Amino acid sequence: MKMLWSGAALATCALTLAAGTARAEEAWKTVAEKPYVVKVRSRPGSGAKDVWAEGELAASAADVQAVLRDVASYRHWMPYVKESRILKDLPDEGQLTYTRLDLPVVSARDYICNVVLESKLAEDGSGVFAQRWRAEPDAIPQRRRTVRIRLNEGSWRVEPRGEGKSHAVYRFTVDPAGSIPGFLARMGQKDAVEDTFRAVEKRARARAESRARAE
Numbered sequence: 001m002k003m004l005w006s007g008a009a010l011a012t013c014a015l016t017l018a019a020g021t022a023r024a025e026e027a028w029k030t031v032a033e034k035p036y037v038v039k040v041r042s043r044p045g046s047g048a049k050d051v052w053a054e055g056e057l058a059a060s061a062a063d064v065q066a067v068l069r070d071v072a073s074y075r076h077w078m079p080y081v082k083e084s085r086i087l088k089d090l091p092d093e094g095q096l097t098y099t100r101l102d103l104p105v106v107s108a109r110d111y112i113c114n115v116v117l118e119s120k121l122a123e124d125g126s127g128v129f130a131q132r133w134r135a136e137p138d139a140i141p142q143r144r145r146t147v148r149i150r151l152n153e154g155s156w157r158v159e160p161r162g163e164g165k166s167h168a169v170y171r172f173t174v175d176p177a178g179s180i181p182g183f184l185a186r187m188g189q190k191d192a193v194e195d196t197f198r199a200v201e202k203r204a205r206a207r208a209e210s211r212a213r214a215e
Contacts, residue, residue: 048175053193059204061158061166065129067203071097077203093117111149112139129158151175
């Protein structure tokens with residue numbers, strides 16, 4: 001769910017996953033196995049979906065980390081992100097971020113997230129990059145003609161898998177607020193999640209190539 005969205009990561013694709021009625025409890029349902037594993041389940045007490053996606057990226061964990069931390073650049077490459085910026089730096093390298101999405105068919109959405117850095121890679125590229133976020137919808141006034149997303153939480157966990165490769169786990173829950181057409185919900189369970197992974201991978205590879213040219 002301009003979704004994380006940071007989700008924004010990228011959370012962009014999460015807006016498309018709101019179809020279905022929440023039940024008291026539901027097991028994970030696998031909706032895709034290739035090129036990435038994608039699982040979904042209803043979030044009790046809401047119309048939102050919990051989403052779990054993971055797979056291999058043809059980019060180093062260090063470059064993926066750098067790309068996901070550069071929230072201000074999301075608008076240049078993340079699907080549907082029209083506006084993205086850091087509102088405030090928080091303690092321990094945390095960030096308060098703003099993202100606005102322009103989506104087909106439905107009204108624009110925006111969200112504010114408190115992004116917490118749980119761990120980052122060492123200088124030699126070893127270790128684990130992990131961050132999580134949670135919406136803070138009332139941190140700034142709501143904009144006209146833009147629907148404010150109030151439920152948006154998730155995480156990224158990225159680990160090295162050899163030179164120029166990494167393994168990523170992307171989890172999120174977003175209630176997009178308002179009406180989302182059924183075809184978008186169906187597409188989002190697979191295609192939109194894949195689009196986000198591909199976009200992160202492409203941006204990370206471009207970063208590596210740019211660095212190589214400069215050496």
